[in-house]
Amino acid sequence: MGSAVVIALPTIGREYHAGAIALGWVTTAYLLAAAVALVPFGRLADIHGRRRVFTIGIAGYTAASLLCAVAPSTGFLIALRALQGVGGAMIFSTSAALVTSAYPLNERGKALGWNVAAVYTGLSFGPLLGGILTQHLGWRSLFFVNTALGILILGVVVWKVKQEWAEFAGARFDVRGTLIYGVSIVALMLGFSDLPAMHALFLLLGGLAGLAAFIAWQLRAASPILDLRLFRRNRTFAFSNLAALINYAATAAVAFLLSLYLQYNRGFSAQVAGVILVAQPALQTVFSPLAGRLSDRIQPRLVVSTGMAMTVVSLAVFAFLRVDTPLAVIIANLAWLGLAFALFSSPNTNAIMSAVDHRFYGVASGTLATMRTVGQMTSMGVAMLLMSLYIGNAAITPANAGRFLLTARVGFGLFAGLCVSGVLASLARGDLARDASEPT
Numbered sequence: 001m002g003s004a005v006v007i008a009l010p011t012i013g014r015e016y017h018a019g020a021i022a023l024g025w026v027t028t029a030y031l032l033a034a035a036v037a038l039v040p041f042g043r044l045a046d047i048h049g050r051r052r053v054f055t056i057g058i059a060g061y062t063a064a065s066l067l068c069a070v071a072p073s074t075g076f077l078i079a080l081r082a083l084q085g086v087g088g089a090m091i092f093s094t095s096a097a098l099v100t101s102a103y104p105l106n107e108r109g110k111a112l113g114w115n116v117a118a119v120y121t122g123l124s125f126g127p128l129l130g131g132i133l134t135q136h137l138g139w140r141s142l143f144f145v146n147t148a149l150g151i152l153i154l155g156v157v158v159w160k161v162k163q164e165w166a167e168f169a170g171a172r173f174d175v176r177g178t179l180i181y182g183v184s185i186v187a188l189m190l191g192f193s194d195l196p197a198m199h200a201l202f203l204l205l206g207g208l209a210g211l212a213a214f215i216a217w218q219l220r221a222a223s224p225i226l227d228l229r230l231f232r233r234n235r236t237f238a239f240s241n242l243a244a245l246i247n248y249a250a251t252a253a254v255a256f257l258l259s260l261y262l263q264y265n266r267g268f269s270a271q272v273a274g275v276i277l278v279a280q281p282a283l284q285t286v287f288s289p290l291a292g293r294l295s296d297r298i299q300p301r302l303v304v305s306t307g308m309a310m311t312v313v314s315l316a317v318f319a320f321l322r323v324d325t326p327l328a329v330i331i332a333n334l335a336w337l338g339l340a341f342a343l344f345s346s347p348n349t350n351a352i353m354s355a356v357d358h359r360f361y362g363v364a365s366g367t368l369a370t371m372r373t374v375g376q377m378t379s380m381g382v383a384m385l386l387m388s389l390y391i392g393n394a395a396i397t398p399a400n401a402g403r404f405l406l407t408a409r410v411g412f413g414l415f416a417g418l419c420v421s422g423v424l425a426s427l428a429r430g431d432l433a434r435d436a437s438e439p440t
Helices: 002-016 020-048 050-069 074-092 095-102 105-137 140-160 175-194 198-220 235-251 254-265 270-277 279-297 300-318 327-354 358-390 398-427
Strands: none
Touching: 002 020, 002 074, 002 105, 002 140, 002 254, 002 270, 020 050, 020 074, 020 175, 020 358, 050 074, 050 095, 050 140, 074 095, 074 358, 095 105, 095 327, 095 358, 105 140, 105 270, 105 279, 105 327, 175 198, 175 358, 235 300, 235 327, 235 358, 235 398, 254 270, 254 300, 254 327, 254 358, 254 398, 270 279, 270 327, 279 300, 279 327, 300 327, 300 398, 327 358, 358 398
């Protein structure tokens, strides 16, 4: 769904006569809603059952997809994408926890590698099928197809997944902490996306103050939604999550920028652009299980840091993108980025999930998903800020395609610099314990 919507953005923009900023919000609304909901739903899953929350999330996501397919305007579509984000949060705050709960420590990397490969298989088909559906059946067909798939998935989960995990059954849910956290995240993300406007600065300051209040409350709450001791006492957990945040902040906007570049600067159709963008997730799909298995044998820190360093190289190459850059170079660099991300993602997930006690799998899964989503939000926020500075709210046309190319090049350069700090964070995490007991 995510990669297909990116391909469809120019078509959506033409139907609704939407500008570049509005199109960015079609993606950003989903990420913002998910960022707010991931940690609370991770905690709810530990209390009420990971399978239950996952199943409700599939149902909610499917219903929201159907509503997106019939959205009458850009505003409605953005609001419904936010509703999709809530369902997505329920899915992704529990998926890694479910897999981790079902496998012993010495097989966890392999299992999570297959889990990541499943995600990247979807991402691989997304641009290709999204481009074909958008070109021949219109962008609404993406959401209709997703609705049908959601119904199928819901049936399989109800039929096949019988076991439940709820290690904190009976614990209270921290409603006050959830509200403080949600308002703070919304203020931060809205403020960041509206820069350089003056009100954005006040939103950012308010969001930071809210996060400080959230931390203070969590330290004394009897049943916190996020146990901060996981960060204070667990170096591997803390730095692995920081590495995830940086990596996604540096890479999430790549498909967004390249999709617009291929269609506006190079004149390719949505279908052709989708085929080109397949190179990255295809390599991720192939190598993620192998990388996960590798992290069962050697320290994840080494595998993840190698992947981050390779990502720096790929982003630096895209920073020199031109209108006449050979397609072979673009495709090869996307493939390189896919391999780099495979080496990063499943080993880093293995490090995070294996660094905590089984009681905290839901919270750990939700925290990781939050790092991913906030990173994606940050990446899209940087892209939207740059478009606001270089293009404004005007629609991207052949007349200002050159300004968009400059936007993309500056963005890739900034992302490459950010990813360098991710390599350092990855190396700083320390080694993962390899004994048979569960780490705490």
